[in-house]
Amino acid sequence: MKALQKTRPEKGAELVDIPEPEVGPDDVLVKVKAAAICGTDVHIYNWNAWAQQRIKIPMTFGHEFCGEVIQAGEHVSHVQPGDLIAGETHIPCGQCSQCQTGNQHRCERMAIIGVHTEGVFSELASIPAVCAWKLDPETDPELGALLEPMGVATHGLLAGPIDGRSVAIVGCGPIGIFGAQVASSLGAHPLFVLDINPYRLEMAKRIVPQAVALNPAEGKAREAVRAATHGRGVEVSVELSGSVPGTRLAFDLVALGGRVSLVGLTGEPVTLNSCDDIIYKEATVVGTTGRLMWKTWWQMDGFLASGRFDPREVITHRFALADYAEALELAGSGGAGKILLLP
Numbered sequence: 001m002k003a004l005q006k007t008r009p010e011k012g013a014e015l016v017d018i019p020e021p022e023v024g025p026d027d028v029l030v031k032v033k034a035a036a037i038c039g040t041d042v043h044i045y046n047w048n049a050w051a052q053q054r055i056k057i058p059m060t061f062g063h064e065f066c067g068e069v070i071q072a073g074e075h076v077s078h079v080q081p082g083d084l085i086a087g088e089t090h091i092p093c094g095q096c097s098q099c100q101t102g103n104q105h106r107c108e109r110m111a112i113i114g115v116h117t118e119g120v121f122s123e124l125a126s127i128p129a130v131c132a133w134k135l136d137p138e139t140d141p142e143l144g145a146l147l148e149p150m151g152v153a154t155h156g157l158l159a160g161p162i163d164g165r166s167v168a169i170v171g172c173g174p175i176g177i178f179g180a181q182v183a184s185s186l187g188a189h190p191l192f193v194l195d196i197n198p199y200r201l202e203m204a205k206r207i208v209p210q211a212v213a214l215n216p217a218e219g220k221a222r223e224a225v226r227a228a229t230h231g232r233g234v235e236v237s238v239e240l241s242g243s244v245p246g247t248r249l250a251f252d253l254v255a256l257g258g259r260v261s262l263v264g265l266t267g268e269p270v271t272l273n274s275c276d277d278i279i280y281k282e283a284t285v286v287g288t289t290g291r292l293m294w295k296t297w298w299q300m301d302g303f304l305a306s307g308r309f310d311p312r313e314v315i316t317h318r319f320a321l322a323d324y325a326e327a328l329e330l331a332g333s334g335g336a337g338k339i340l341l342l343p
Contacts, residue, residue, distance in 0.1 A: 001017070001018060001019075001020050001122060001123040001124050002017060002122065002123050002322075002343070003015070003017075003060045003121065003122035004016075004061065004062065004121035004324050004341075005018070005057075005058045005059060005060050005061070006044055006045075006047075006057050006058065006059050007057055007058045008057065009047060009052070009057060010047055011045065011046050011047050012047075012325075013044075013045055013061075013324060013325075013328070015322060016058075018060075018122075020124055021118065021125065021126035022126065023071050023072075023126050025073040025074045025075045025076075026076065026128060027073045027076070027126050027127060027128055028069050028071065028072050028076060028079060028085070028126070028129045028132055029069070029070050029071035029072075029124060029125075030065075030068065030069055030070065030085065030087075030120075030124065030125050030126070030127060030132075031068045031070050031123070032065055032066075032067040032120050032121075032122060032124065033065075033066050033067050033068060033144070033342075034067075034141040034142050034145040034341075034342055035064060035066075035120050035121055035145055035340065035343065036064035036065070036148075036149065036338055036341075037062075037064075037327060037328060037331045037338075037339045037340075038063065038149065039242075039331075040063070040114070040115065041061055041062055041063075041114070041121075041328065041331070042328060042331050042332040044059075044115075045061075045328045045332075046332065050267070054115055054116070059118065059119070060114070060118045060119045060120075060125075061115070061119040061121055062114045062119040062120045062121030062122070062341070063087065063089040063113045063114035063115070063119055063120060063148065064087070064089070064120075064145055064146070064148045064149055065086070065087050065120040065125070065144075065148075066085070066086050066087075066135070066139070066141040066142070066143075066144025066145040066147075067084070067087075067125065068082065068083070068084055068085075069081050069082065069083045069084075069085060069132070072129065073129065078132070079129065079132050083134055083137070084134075084135045084137050084141070085133055085134055085135060086133045086135055086144040086145070086147045086148065087113060087120065087127060087131055087132065087133070088130075088131040088132075088133055088148065088291065088293060088297070089112050089113045089114065089148055089290070090104070090105050090107065090110055090111075090112060090131070090291075090293065091107075091110070091111040091112065091116075091117065091128050091130070091131060092104035092105075092107040092110070092130065092293065093107050093109040093110075094130070096108035096109060104293040105155075105289065105291060105292055105293050106289060113131065121321065121324070121341060121343075122343065123321075123343045133294070133297050140312070142315060142340060143310075143311060145340060146178075146311045146315070147297070147300055147311075148291070149174060149175050149178065149338070150175075150178040150182075150300055151290070151291035151296045151300060152291065153175045153176070153178040153179035153182060153240065154178070154179075154182055154291070154296050154299055154300055154303075155289075155290065155291050156179065156238055156240070156261045156262075156263035156288040157182055157183055157236075157238055157261065158182075158296075158299065159259070159261050159286040159288050160236065160284065160286065162186055162187075162188050163186050163187045163188070164187050164188070165188055165189075165234075165235040165236050166188070166189065166190050166192075166228075166229050166233075166234040166235045166236070166255075167188040167190075167192070167234055167235070167236045167237075167238065168191075168192040168193075168194060168225060168234040168236070168237045168238065168253045168254075169183065169191070169193045169194065169211075169238050170194050170237065170238065170239050170240060170241050170246045170247075170249055170253070170264075171194070171195060171239065171241030171242065171243070171264055172193050172194070172195035172197070172200040172201050172204040172213075173200060173240065173241075174314045174337055175263070176195070176204065176240040176241070177193075177200075177203065177204050177207055177208065177314050178314065179238055180204060180207075180208040180211050181207065181208055181309040181311065182303060182309075184208050184210045184309070185303060185308040185309050189210075190212060190228050190229065191208070191210060191211040191212065192211060192212045192213075192224075192234065192253075193208065193211045193212070193213050193214070194213075194214045194215070194216055194221055194249065195216075195241070196215055196216055198215065199334065200334065200337075201213050201214075203314075203316075207313045207314065212228065216245070216249055221249070222249075222252055222253060229255065232255040232256070233253055233254055233255035233258065234253050234254060234255055235257075235258045235259070236258060237250040237253045237254040237258065238250070238260075239260065239261065239263060240263050240264045242264030242265045242266055243264070244266055244270050247262065247264070247266060247270045248270065248272065250262070251272060251277040254281065254283055255281070256282065257281065257282050257283070258284070259283065259284040259286060260284070260286070261286045261287075261288060262285065262286065262287045262288070263288055263289075314337045314338045315337060315338045315339075315340060316337035316339065317330060317336055317337075317339045317340070318339075318340045318342055319339065319340070319342070320341075320342055321342065321343045324341065327341060
């Protein structure tokens with residue numbers, strides 16, 4: 001089969017022919033219908049320090065996907081051949097204290113599909129059955145491929161209540177826009193979206209017109225938020241830019257007694273004024289990773305069934321797997337929304 005692999009310790013990747021994967025008793029073999037590019041995949045392609053510390057080459061990468069089960073291991077019962085699934089990318093051990101107390105998403109021995117195990121930028125993929133989320137058979141595979149990143153936004157946003165509250169989403173990449181869609185559908189008001197990338201800010205404004213779009217690079221974003229919230233700041237601030245300035249801005253925007261959810265991954269330490277940013281505000285600071293297994297997935301199921309928004313609006317480009325280089329270069333440019341690879 002064809003698979004996109006990291007084969008050398010340098011920038012790039014190769015589309016190679018490899019044997020079809022084996023299927024263990026607790027695994028499912030999936031025909032990949034659609035896969036989405038994540039920032040993690042760009043790191044692997046570029047071979048930055050993050051990737052060098054985690055990836056053992058050769059490795060098939062990619063982790064956001066939707067596909068059809070074509071074989072199920074002998075111990076698997078909740079899905080069967082012919083089922084359409086989306087993939088939860090965190091592989092829990094099921095034995096540690098976190099897994100046994102309802103926190104599989106932060107397993108002590110966590111492995112991640114496409115980082116620590118073979119990924120899904122391929123025609124076929126073998127994944128642990130525990131990571132298979134069964135979809136309605138009529139689900140558009142392109143929508144199914146978006147559920148993993150949409151879950152990142154949902155988990156971070158819903159780490160506390162947001163209904164009827166003022167919310168700021170810092171960072172308008174695909175996950176930030178998913179977060180704005182969820183926030184708007186749940187009645188967050190006023191809702192602000194902030195980014196220094198004009199392309200992404202414009203996309204957020206188009207997809208979530210209820211939100212007030214602000215570019216911090218143009219100045220006075222803080223003043224605009226304060227003016228719209230009677231001088232208080234927002235009750236919920238969600239950091240999704242993964243940048244040091246974005247993280248500082250998230251704290252700057254939050255009101256007294258508000259919540260800051262940190263979701264974006266910064267590449268370097270962030271310096272804060274703990275007195276002014278947290279202590280004097282009595283701010284609640286929450287770090288979130290991945291998706292709650294499986295609460296977040298049930299929440300997304302309800303959002304999508306409501307028909308209040310369509311995550312597919314965030315898709316801007318689709319490429320054949322053979323055109324991976326163009327797709328990954330575009331993904332790293334900041335000039336696109338969600339990009340799909342179609343094996």
